[in-house]
Amino acid sequence: MLLREGSRHRYLRKSRDDGQVVAGASPDEQQRREKFSKELAKKLDEFRGLGLSKVRNITLHRSGVAPIELKVDGRWGVTYVGTPAMRISATETRDPGPPLPMQAPPVPIEIHWDDFKVSGKPMFPACQEYLAGAGELVAAAKAVCQAVHGSGALTPPPG
Numbered sequence: 001m002l003l004r005e006g007s008r009h010r011y012l013r014k015s016r017d018d019g020q021v022v023a024g025a026s027p028d029e030q031q032r033r034e035k036f037s038k039e040l041a042k043k044l045d046e047f048r049g050l051g052l053s054k055v056r057n058i059t060l061h062r063s064g065v066a067p068i069e070l071k072v073d074g075r076w077g078v079t080y081v082g083t084p085a086m087r088i089s090a091t092e093t094r095d096p097g098p099p100l101p102m103q104a105p106p107v108p109i110e111i112h113w114d115d116f117k118v119s120g121k122p123m124f125p126a127c128q129e130y131l132a133g134a135g136e137l138v139a140a141a142k143a144v145c146q147a148v149h150g151s152g153a154l155t156p157p158p159g
Contacts, residue, residue: 025155036148043140052130055118069117072109080109 025033047053059066070082074092082088091106116123 023155023158029152029155032148032152036144039144039148040141043137047133047137050130050133051119051121051126053133067119068123069120070111070115071117072111072115074109075107 048057055066065084068084070080070088072080072082072088074080076092076094078092080088080092089109091108093104093106113124114122118126
């Protein structure tokens with residue numbers, strides 16, 4: 001059960017076996033909530049197993065930095081590698097260039113969407129997989145909610 005405390009959220013649970021604690025909920029509602037949790041558990045575990053779900057968890061609850069890497073091949077064979085904590089240069093110059101530096105203006109390093117990797121895998125497909133998984137989880141939750149609760153009343157969270 002999600003309870004609001006100011007701007008923070010927290011979950012109150014006794015244990016997986018005892019189910020959720022909902023203040024003021026009838027025994028029937030508590031049983032329905034337990035049934036909802038059990039029926040949705042498989043889909044929720046599948047979603048939590050997605051690559052970006054794990055990355056999100058690590059980023060938000062452990063390291064504070066996403067394991068994203070940018071690898072760009074420059075125009076003259078230099079490979080630039082960047083992370084959220086290590087920027088790459090915005091421009092590059094040819095080396096060796098013309099005899100005078102003013103004759104060799106820097107050129108921008110061109111970054112493309114497929115240059116980004118998250119946990120060593122291409123970032124764009126990982127994001128697509130995550131969004132598809134989130135959509136499937138929402139659809140499953142709506143279907144389970146309708147099947148379990150139907151028109152039964154639910155106690156709203158306080159505050």
